Amino acid sequence: MISLVRPWTGADVRAMREARRMSIREFAAHLGVHERLVSKWEAGGTRVTPRPVNQAALDTSLARLDAAERIRFTGSVAPEAIGEAHDTDVVVQPAYIRHPGDGKLVTWIPEGVFLSGPQDQPEWLAGFYIDTYPVSNTDYSRFVSATGHRPPQHWPDHRPPPEIADHPVVWVSHDDAEAYAHWAGKQLPTSLQWEKAARGTGGATWPWGNQPTPAKCNCRGSGPGTTTPVDRYKSGASPYGVYDLCGNVWEWLATETTPDRYELKGSAFTSPFDRAQPAAFNDASRTMRDNDTGFRCTTLIMPEKR
Structure with missing residues (x-):
């Protein structure tokens, strides 16, 4: 590419x-x-x-x-x-716009075929918008304030501490992530959507290319041992200019694997680097909440501003 x-x-x-x-x-x-x-x-x-x-x-x-x-x-x-784009830090020039539902930056992923999974099988997807960054604590606090939804357990007084305001929200279940997406007028990404946003069209192993470079993401052994701001790892952005698709936090997806279990992708600060490959598989119970699990959203059609 x-x-x-x-x-x-x-x-x-x-x-x-x-x-x-x-x-x-x-x-x-x-x-x-x-x-x-x-x-x-x-x-x-x-x-x-x-x-x-x-x-x-x-x-x-x-x-x-x-x-x-x-x-x-x-x-x-x-x-x-x-x-x-798959061998250097150069990415396709992205076009960022703000979603009217939650005000987050989103990036357009154009329709077409991409190479998916460990075997690089061709898959076609319609175009879609994906959140440029994972949902942060600040983003989620607006949702909690607007809806009265249960706040994450690590927030004192039901508000995120200032020092983690721009970190990805964690301690959220799949149900919590879906509730936020519904409020914002979005959906959780499918496994294929998330993987295309991370790998581009040509089957690159990592968002930044084919070289295994742990310093480009927040995983165990290369990061500080906790979550980091969603825009910190700029050289780890995908070919479309989407951030934090490897490391920092696992991200809930819309793809159900067995009843009440859903896929997760991206790995986290708690997991080894090799688990961050976008083609890798992981899943969990929809009720699971953990200190290394968050999400981002997608949308097919940009709604009118509220």
Whole structure:
């Protein structure tokens, strides 16, 4: 999987169109813009930078190149502009927006096929938004205040201590996580959704690539032995720019394994590094609460602001 390090220019647009062997009209229809706009970009060359919404469309097109198209594209663009998302810290340029339900940043994961599981089996998923970070104590406190839901047991006086406000919430059961998701107008991720957000499309072993690098996440032996702020491990972000998908806390999923048991992914500060592989399996009873288990949410359609 390749990614553009810097913003797109008109010269990159031409390289992408030619790599796809499309006419200006075909490429404009592919991006969902007017053909005059594509012509304007290409005429401006490196002096022109498309608007952010069109940058995102170009990122999506780039992610969907087949092998032959990737070779043609990388041969036309300056090498310093291209990064291997699965072998370096470069990620696909993410587009973050705020969800109107709970105000959290979410990231768009585009539809398409990705390689899933230990055997890298191809799976197709519709596009979806996923929380950029796990649900923090601050996020969960807004839910508790709004609904009167039971607060986690480690909060004194039913409020999170300031020193862990930006840490992921823990001591929450699957039922608690589902209640928050319902309140926010979201859902818990399926196992496949969570794995795609973590691995990208090409079957990388870890969110950051194929190199086992424990320092990129909060697991036993590499972290401080407790939870950490949800945005601390920036170099461990996934190809889509989603954080904390390895380590810190296990995350509840919507996928039921047997009656009343649900999958968990991501490992935690209490678990060894090898358990953090996004393709690895774990599950637990829906009533389980622990000091190393939290969650994040997804949504397919962005609702109107409340």
